[in-house]
Amino acid sequence: MTEEGIIYKELEWLNQFINYILPDKAKDESEESDGVENSETISPPAVPPQPVPLADYAALRGKGVYVVDLLFELTFSERLVLALTLAQYVAPEIYQKLIVEKNMKQSLVIGGVNFHHSYQGFIPTIETAIYLLSHCDEGGHVKFSIKLKMLKLFDANSTLINKNIIQLESGEGTLPYTASALKVNPFVLNKILWNESYIPALSSSFPAEKISTHQDWDDMVVNRKTEKQLEEILSWVNQRNAMRSVPAVARKVLPGYRALFYGPSGTGKTLASTLIGKLTGMEVYRVDLSKLVSKYIGETEKNLKQVFDIAEQHEWILFFDEGDAIFGKRSETSSSNDRYANQEVSYLLQRVERFPGTVIVATNFKTNLDKAFLRRFQTLVHFPSPSxxxxxxxxxxxxxxxxxxxxxxxxxxxxxxxxxxxxxxxxxxxxxxxxxxxxxxxxxxxxxxxxxxxxxxxxxxxxxxxxxxxxxxxxxxxx
Missing domain, CATH: 1.10.8.60 (Helicase, Ruva Protein; domain 3)
Structure with missing residues (x-):
């Protein structure tokens, strides 16, 4: 079975599920009023339709078919949420009954939002997912206890949210949490639909861009001490999974590897970073600090979280150029601006420390960095002016x-x-x-x-x- 066939089966199941929740009662009533027996109406099944058994996909598991490996990670309810969210991209007609039901009864429980006035389609929300799943569990009656159970599917520790498969897009700040629209992470969407990697464009919401080089390791000219330290970083990146497999080491050693490259401009810091990615087969993303730092409270942390979450999922190397702009020394809190600036630095400290991959920070002046950061670097690599x-x-x-x-x-x-x-x-x-x-x-x-x-x-x-x-x-x- 191809990726296309698997996606079709999942969406077909979603369509059957919606028909189970919302049978075509309007047609039945109109035909009964005319005194005509409805012999063509298909009665909804007595039990909720079941998805294709995972055993049917087992032959493709672990063979590079992303959507199959993903489905094996998900429960029944999570598969339904994923199919519900995916339909807006490739099969929005599946929502038709939900739209009709919502318009006819002005039903709040069905949810669904439209953030853009020019878009007339239906975007499912957490409420939409809970509506379908609650009917599944309680024969059509939404119970408070079931709703609480279903909400757990969308908390920070759930598989769909924690692994950044589904993203929640909030509307106005006054709307309840359950009115958040469901979106498939663009990286996951590309992998599901085409089994291809997605390279995001540099933007304020994603302040990082992929960097690469056509040069080779031999093209880089540095002194022997610097080269030896770079080779140590290469060794860690190549052996990172082996290290994690030793429980005694994993318990005591912080995840990830943090390196500081310091020295004058033009001495090879960026080239060395891209070459480490090239030699290890890992993508290197340079964080654009001009787009990362926001004047609005909380936005810098939000942008950082977006970069770190996606980088962790795809095992990227993160490269912060001119890192002293964000990794700089914390100041005395003489004003609210100082307080928020220090919060940004503290948040960055935590994310860098928890990041299981490789973080490289480049700066022209090591003395400009906060000492708390310096303690967290495994390697300080000096790129001196060439002799x-x-x-x-x-x-x-x-x-x-x-x-x-x-x-x-x-x-x-x-x-x-x-x-x-x-x-x-x-x-x-x-x-x-x-x-x-x-x-x-x-x-x-x-x-x-x-x-x-x-x-x-x-x-x-x-x-x-x-x-x-x-x-x-x-x-x-x-x-």
Whole structure:
């Protein structure tokens, strides 16, 4: 059976279930009033229709069919809630009887909301799910005890909510909790419908974006101490599941791994993070702090929760660039703003500590971070400004044999005389290549390289008369 067939069966069961709850009484009554016997009316079943037995899907379990593995995690009631929520995306016609019943009787217990005036469809709520399930358990009579039992399906510890399968979308703040609309998590929806991963767009509600690199580990030039520390992080990521399988270790060691990368801009912190993801087969998401931090009370924590919950579910590596903006030192609480800012930092501390995956925080200045954060990092990796020897390696790697050059260059001269980072040298390559295409048939010659380097030094305020003379005249003489 295909994913499409499985989804169809689940929705067919939902449709039968709604017909069981709301049989076509209107048709029966109209035909009886005309004195005509209704021989075609299908009587509802005496007992609630049952879903397809999980045994029928057993052959596909554990073979990469997401929807099958998901169904095996769910109870009868949870399967019905999932089917009810899923119908709005692929089979909204299933809601027709619920819409008619609600409009005819103005029934509050059926629930259903419409947050957007331009959308005329039906969006199920917690009330809708409870209405169906309560009828199932009590033959059509909603009992208070059953309603309380059904509400447990939507608390923070339930499978559907805790595993972020179903999301609750609240309307106006004055509406009761049970009026929350049911939505399928976009990541889960993509996996159910197409068995594909969903890559969310960067937004205020999801302040993170996927980052990757075409470079390899050999392209990264750092000193041996830094490289050794990065290899330790790789080892943890590769062995994380093995460590969790040892109960004695799992009880004593906090879940996850937290690393701080600190050092000047352009020294390889972001590249190292993306390469760790590339080598371990894990996706790296960079948290955009400009979209994460909100001026509204509670919104920053809400945005953080969204990122951490989804990252935990998909085993992403979270990368916080310029982390001191959010991981900074807590201040004295002299005002309400200070108090809320400190609450955000405290919440972040808790989420980072509980996160079972890898968190990498990058900052230019380690001293700007709160000491409480520093204690929680397993590794502090220093990315220093490159030494002369490292700079020479960077020049050689960036301007390697694959780069179209018009002649040979003395990279030892550049490394000795100009204190540039890897990012600066890449900028020189980009500008020199543009000049090469404009002036030298796509080749980088001495004039192009010299002018590109001059511009980069000028941008960094490192170009004075002495430097320029050294760059132009000494380089021409020696090279």
């Amino acid at each position: 002369e020897e490292t700079r020479k390696m960077l020049w050689e790697r960036v301007f390697n044999d694959e780069i179209p050059k018009d002649g040979e260059f003395d990279f030892k001269f550049f490394a000795k005389n100009f204190e540039l980072t890897g990012a600066n040298i890449v900028n020189v390559l980009q500008q020199a290549m543009v000049l090469g295409f404009e002036e030298n048939e796509g080749l980088i010659g001495k004039p192009q390289l010299t002018r590109a380097l001059t511009r980069e030094l000028n941008k960094l305020d490192k170009l004075d008369t002495k430097t320029e003379r050294k760059l132009i005249y000494e380089y021409e003489e020696c090279c």
